[in-house]
Amino acid sequence: MVELRGIRWSAGGAVILDGVSARFRTGRFNVVLGPNGAGKSTLLKVATGLLRPDAGEVAYDGRPVGEIAPETLARTRAVLSQHVELAFPLRADEVVLMGRYPHFGRAPGPRDREIVEHALEMVGMEEKRAQPYPTLSGGERQKVQLARVLAQIWSDDGDEEGRCLFLDEPTSALDVHYQLHLLDVARGLTARGCTVVAVLHDLNTAFRYGDAFFLMERGRVALETDDADEVPAELVERVFRVRARRVVDPADGQAVWRFTL
DSSP states (O other), X not given: OEEEEEEEEEETTEEEEEEEEEEEOTTSEEEEEXXXXXXXXXXXXXXXXXXXXXXXXXXETTEEGGGXXXXXXXXXXXXXXXXXXXXXXXXXXXHHHGGGGGGOSSSOOHHHHHHHHHHHHHTTOGGGTTSBGGGSOHHHHHHHHHHHHHHHTOOTTSOOTTOEEEEESTTTTSOHHHHHHHHHHHHHHHTTTOEEEEEOSOHHHHHHHOSEEEEEETTEXXXXXXXXXXXXXXXXXXXXXSEEEEEEOTTTOOEEEEEEO
């Protein structure tokens, strides 16, 4: 479990996170929602240890993140950002191999390369393993980056407990098919005990995949719930500044959100 306790973080005199507390539980797909500027990505950076808060504490399974050795954290916690740029024309499989750096010494072993191949297969990029990364489309690069973080937290025994995957708007460069594919892959990790924390914009997609929801507004958590049906339309309208209503899809009987200005 990843726990944030009273997190405050500011930049340039502006308070970005204001007393945020949240518990991202093990084996769950935890979704962080909110409009632009609500503090979602900053929250993720604090939760991963990439930013140090002005006040408050981040703990992994009860242990402050600052007390965890960097090499241990690198083997058990991976982050997929919105955009990752590389200046060198590495092959796709070489980019994925970067995820194995915390696991080997001076050179990768056969098992590291096997894991790279498995990760590429999981994201459907095995046929482009040798293609230079800069020549891939934006969506293909994102899939390679997903394979990289999968390789980083890969567990040989299939037990992902104690491992954490953070996704910051991971589907922004993907078409609909691969949006669902990426989220299916991430959700599959939760069945093996991995803690997944994802910043998502699309409420319908979030409510379909999520197990726990954290709705942010102006640097605070406005609502935390395990039940998407408990999210009131009035709160969604206020936070996102839209008119919102939930309707039932006659095809499958599931409720979906519809928005207007």
